[in-house]
Amino acid sequence: MATAEETLQVVVRKRRLQGNDVVVLDLAAAHAAQQLPRFEAGAHIDVHLAGGLVRQYSLCGDPAAPDHYRLGVLRDPQSRGGSQAVFDGLHEGSLLQVSRPRNHFPLDAQARHTILVGGGIGITPMIAMAYALHAAGRSFELHYRARGRDACAFTEELACSPFAERVQYHFSDAGGRLDIAAQVAANGLAGTHLYVCGPVGFMEGVLEAARQAGLPPVQLHREYFNADVDTSGGSFDVVAAASGRAVRVAEGQSIVSALASIGIKIEVSCEEGVCGTCVCTVLEGDCDHRDVYLTDEEKADNDQIMACCSRAKSSSLVLDL
Numbered sequence: 001m002a003t004a005e006e007t008l009q010v011v012v013r014k015r016r017l018q019g020n021d022v023v024v025l026d027l028a029a030a031h032a033a034q035q036l037p038r039f040e041a042g043a044h045i046d047v048h049l050a051g052g053l054v055r056q057y058s059l060c061g062d063p064a065a066p067d068h069y070r071l072g073v074l075r076d077p078q079s080r081g082g083s084q085a086v087f088d089g090l091h092e093g094s095l096l097q098v099s100r101p102r103n104h105f106p107l108d109a110q111a112r113h114t115i116l117v118g119g120g121i122g123i124t125p126m127i128a129m130a131y132a133l134h135a136a137g138r139s140f141e142l143h144y145r146a147r148g149r150d151a152c153a154f155t156e157e158l159a160c161s162p163f164a165e166r167v168q169y170h171f172s173d174a175g176g177r178l179d180i181a182a183q184v185a186a187n188g189l190a191g192t193h194l195y196v197c198g199p200v201g202f203m204e205g206v207l208e209a210a211r212q213a214g215l216p217p218v219q220l221h222r223e224y225f226n227a228d229v230d231t232s233g234g235s236f237d238v239v240a241a242a243s244g245r246a247v248r249v250a251e252g253q254s255i256v257s258a259l260a261s262i263g264i265k266i267e268v269s270c271e272e273g274v275c276g277t278c279v280c281t282v283l284e285g286d287c288d289h290r291d292v293y294l295t296d297e298e299k300a301d302n303d304q305i306m307a308c309c310s311r312a313k314s315s316s317l318v319l320d321l
Contacts, residue, residue: 007048007097008036013068015092018153021075022121023087026061026068030095038066039101041132042125042195042223045069046099046269046277050089054269054277055082056225058197059101060124060154062131069098072153074121104276104293105195105223107132112191114140115183117206119198120147123154125223129195134163141166141183145202148173180209189214197223217296224274224292231309233288237316240264241283246316255280255307255317264321266307273309280307285317 014026029036044058061070073086090096107114107129114133118126123144133140142163146152148171158167170176184192194215196206203222210220231252238255239246249258256266256278269277273291282305289299291306298304305317 007099010036010069010096010098012090012092012094012096015090018072019155020151021087022153023073023075023090024153025071025073025086025090027071027096027098028068036066036069037100039063039069039128040103041107041128042105043101043103043128044105044125045071045101046275047071047086048097049082049085051081051085053082053085055086056270056275058105058125058128058223058225060127063128064131064135069101072121072124105197105221107195108193108219108221110191111193111219112139113187113193114138115180115187115192115194116140116142117145117178117180117194117196117198118143119145119196119202119206121153122196122198122202122223122225123152125197126195127154127158130161130163130166134161134166141168143168143170143178143183145170145176145178145198147171178206180206181213184210184213184215189216189219193219193221195221195223197225200224230290231311233311236312236314238312239316239318240321241318242321249311254309255305255311255319259307259321266321268308271308273306276306278307280305281320283318283320285312286314287311287317288313 009030010027011030012025013028016024018024039059041063044056046054046056048054057071059069060072073083075087076083116126116129130142170178194210196203207220231254235250237246247258247262256268266278269275276293282303287302287305288311290309
């Protein structure tokens with residue numbers, strides 16, 4: 001049975017609304033004697049919210065300012081309750097539990113030049129990356145794509161930042177156009193890495209443009225903050241190797257749900273195949289990967305599965321549980 005990881009108690013030190021429905025929160029250690037663990041650019045934390053919800057949010061502050069964690073959260077009417085819980089439940093002085101920072105979206109230390117692209121609220125991890133790259137004296141540019149300046153958060157911070165001259169804005173209502181091919185051509189292919197975060201369709205467009213411009217997959221990096229979950233498909237069996245117990249996973253049912261029905265609990269968080277919390281080791285069987293967390297190479301290895309959304313191509317899977 002999976003065990004919950006250690007959490008940190010923090011307090012909302014500052015809360016302000018920016019743009020259209022973005023709340024920016026500064027989280028500090030709840031006790032003055034404690035220090036928050038340092039984080040690297042690209043890292044996120046799990047935020048434990050009311051009703052047992054756990055959601056992941058990128059850390060968008062300066063990694064060199066370890067006294068607080070900064071989050072930017074968009075109120076999303078299509079969300080499954082996480083953003084609404086942040087807006088309704090977190091105020092200055094609120095206490096909450098968060099995970100230690102985890103980084104599945106790190107900067108490449110060998111990059112000669114870095115192109116950062118944030119679409120909407122996907123700008124959040126890019127801000128921390130820009131601070132880190134500037135502090136290290138490395139070559140980079142930051143592109144902020146959105147519908148309009150009035151709808152955006154962080155514009156004042158970026159305008160006052162030490163890297164303000166490296167920020168380019170692309171606002172639809174002002175005719176702004178983001179030409180990825182031109183940016184790649186201007187910097188050359190050798191050693192140029194591109195990072196993108198934002199809505200799925202936006203990221204796919206940016207990545208395809210970069211591929212067409214010649215950037216190889218190893219130099220392209222993306223981070224999803226949500227994804228469509230598809231659990232359709234035929235039923236199959238899952239065997240928990242440690243106990244020898246087995247359960248049938250029905251069509252439309254997740255592996256997590258099926259295992260929970262026989263008392264085997266797997267820790268979950270996003271439930272969309274994004275965060276990696278529910279990863280399980282596969283001992284036998286052929287996986288049908290539905291997540292956006294594992295790389296293509298990791299999926300081809302067939303030794304891990306995201307139990308919240310992925311399924312089996314074979315009649316059964318044996319998991320190291």
